[in-house]
Amino acid sequence: MRFLAGRLLDLVLVLFGVSVIVFLMIRLIPGDAVAIMLGANTEITPERIAELESRLGLDQPIVVQYFDWISGIFRGDLGTSIWTGRPVAQEIAANIWPTLQLTFLSVLVGAGLAIPIGCFMAEARGKTAEVLVRVGAIAGLTIPSFWLGIVSIFLVAKLMPGSAMLGYVPFGEDPLGNLQRMILPVFALSLPMLANLSRLVRSAMLDALGQDYIRTAKSKGAGRTRVVYVHALRNALIPFITSVGVATGYLLGGAIVIEQVFAIPGLGQLVLGAISERNYPLVQSAILVLTFAFVLVNFLVDILYAAIDPRVSQR
Amino acid sequence: MRIKTLGAALLASTCLFSAAQAATLDVAVDSSPAGLDPHLVTAFSSVVVIGDTIYEGLTTIAEDLSVQPGLAKSWEISEDGLTYTFSLHENVTFHDGSAMTAEDVAASMRRVLNEEMGSPLASRISPITEITIVDDTTIALTLDAPFAPILTSLAGIAIVPSEAEMDTEALQQVPVGTGPFMFSEWVPNSYISLTAFDGYRDAELPKLDEVKFHIVPEAATRQVGLASGQYDLLPGVDPATALQLQASPGVTVLETRDLSYTLIGINTSRPPFDNAVVRRALNMAVNRDEIIAAALFGNGVAAGPLSPALQAWALDPATFDCYSGDAASAAALLAEAGVETPIQAELLVLPRQDAKDIAQVVQQQARAAGFEIELVNKEIGAFVQDWRNSDFDLFASANGGNPDPDGYFYRTFYGGGSTNVFMYDDAEVNSLLDEGRTSTDMATRQAAYNAVQTKLACEGPIVHVAYGSLSTAINDNVSGFVINPNRRLSSLKSVEVSE
């Protein structure tokens, strides 16, 4: 319990730090919201600038602006987009599903396939297999996922011009079409994770197989399948969960680029667009939400970790 | 909420085979509009959705760029050229059901002119000093001085309900106009849907039931989506995509000459660019044909100050003696004038692919003439700020056009003009521009603008690079679409789709 409370306090502190950094960072970006909002090639007068500034609350001192934002968050109000005038929460809600879906499916595919593939690879022993597994895993890990995405778009456009695998349709509108269009981005995004995890599963399996108690179980007559899947996997669980947690965080970041490649209207697009528009309320809240998700994943991993291995919580 | 839409989708898909399918036109656009208020947001991403679809002006611009009646069925101009009296169509209603009267027109004009609204359109109709409501369907606008482009400008002033006069927010989200389509739904970063307006003043129109603007930022996805029939129409296709789409079966790429042009802007307050000879030399060094081949995929024409789409006005670029694309004679000109070379300059680049390509080609071409140009790439916000503060030597960017020459020139080149970031102030150009603006005699205007074009082409603060093609790609099941150089989808009301 004390462990949990301690981790929660950490979480709050980290989020506070994140909020300050995000808030200051976006205001340090050269070029101010009002000038960009009025746009290039349009007439401008000092009155118009002043009018917009006061309408957007940008004429307030920076500390007041920060306090307004944070106190709003505690009231459940993430602010108002200065471009569309819609609540930020609404904008984020409209964009969060594709990102969550993409990340979730990629974790599912990456982690799900890693177990059988890793087990399968553990069967292959010997020097050549060792090298092949290793080179393959590293290649998978270092292949740029956005390039994979682009090349797959090209191949699909060239080989199957009529297919409905590109673009994005919301799940609620057309579940089947949505999943069909998720194949390529999920493939591109999950491959590095799959490569990393299956290598991990493999080495954990090999470790476990070499350990005494497995030999004992084997000599007791338990079938090979049971040995592999029960004893070895349980042992591989902790590093596996840690890696899934870390990788999930990376995926949230990687999703930003993949969304750009596959034109998926997720949080990545929202944030990138909002940065170039200097849409302060939207950027700061969206990044806070993304970071919160990232921190939350790590937090859950920690808790899970502690649940599996009680020694951790006594650290 | 999501479960509900899922249910609805399932329901809809089961009904699909029994009910006749509603005629929906799926349009794919590249960016989400910042808002939909026609007087506050003038970006293309907004105009393409609302212009001539949801909203109409008193006049409208036809595909040949001539001014045609819009909500006003006719008008009279007083002898002194100062008072325009418009007779409005009768029985026009807004999408909310209320009647459109002269009061709404007056309120719309006041809304644009009101400084507190901060409308970027204000300068287009700033000569209006008096608005007189004669009766429900007659309104008179009085100008402080003759202003030839007023009828063209009015096409861009959407008529909104008078209740919105002081409201800066409502119309951003839910536009209410008199056009053939009415706003139905906006799912941010996903789509905006418009449905046919039953009460449109022409009962025959529109022919479609629904127009859906899908927001698809990636060009490749739009392209594949059109080829696979997911989308029916792509407005504003970039040259590379247009080239690739022309090869797709079942797709037609419609083209017209664009009004907007790519350019190299020059800060005339910074030596040596304050010297007209240096500007002329830069114009000579730029080989426009090469740029068009490289950055526009061959799909464009060398740019003079006016787009060839303005047939009545534009001079043929062949008549400009500095359009030689000859670096050697540019270098000779500089040497002859005693200008010290190499000329060092920074070129600020708009973060857009065509501008980046143009900047790189110009950098190489100009080097041969004695210009050492360094490219400065900034993120869009920083670019806009430097541009606005005239904090540049040179910049590579694009400028929008207008059906009237005044729209091209006045705010850009007149001393102190609102987008004259070049610090350009030339007495001769100023007086010619005043003449073109205040004269209603076609021949006088023509002479003034010819002189302006000749002067600006070689020694103005802009190296006009190229007019690209404005391309719209449609599926072969779409009929009745006509491309309009002003980038509005004005013909959507007569478009039909077949299965």
Next chain:
Amino acid sequence: MMAALRRDKLLSFALIFVILQLLLAIFAPIVAGDPIEQVIMSRMQGPSLENPLGTDQLGRDVFARILFGYRTSLLTCGVAVVLALIVGGSLGMLAAFYRGWFDRIVMRIMDVLFAFPIILLAIGIIAVLGPNALSASIAIGVVYVPIFARLLRGPSLVICESEYVQGARAIGASDSRIVFTHLLPNLSSLILVQASLLLSAAILVEASLSFLGLGAQPPTPSLGQMLSEGRNFLLLNPWPAVFSGFAILFLSFGFNLLGDALRDTLDPRLRNSTD
């Protein structure tokens, strides 16, 4: 070392692979032509004798651009990793060395930096500094600071608690002496391995940033930028996008394999810890 190389074929392969690419980058001006010169009349050509990897939309040689792109990429990422190592590594070691409130404050700040998704923090930093290669270096460096700090703090703690360090302290060795004679040498293999692995990851991050238009700017060639330009006309001429992608893959792969093989050779205890 030579013996280790003979024993470990994989390590020698990785070393050769990396060194080959480094040499190509260093001797790019000799091996390849001018990466900036445009021959617009021969634009968007496929591979040929004159242009082994074809030309791009402005008629520039893709092979030359890739080799010069290697330079950009290596320089940007090298600076980033060194920066992260110096700042992050010192913070981690000092935190372990001094413990107490210094440790707590430093590691909390590291937690905050670590809480951001990598790309997002890098994008934010570049937005502030302006998009160019140096900003990308700094951004990636800052992002990696907490990684090095966390990585070096743990082992440093162990070393500082060890009897010989305690002994050295007891006989009055200065702080800096302990850091330089005990801490650093003991951590050097760990640092070498991690620097190589992080360089591999940094190459991917730099490519992503360039891809989003936030890395080195034209006319400087960069791999991510070539990829993002190439994708605009993929169907007309796929070569620049395809080759620049392979280049990123090879570069990142080489350093990852090197780090991986080094880990085995230098420190067998680390053998099974991935990432």
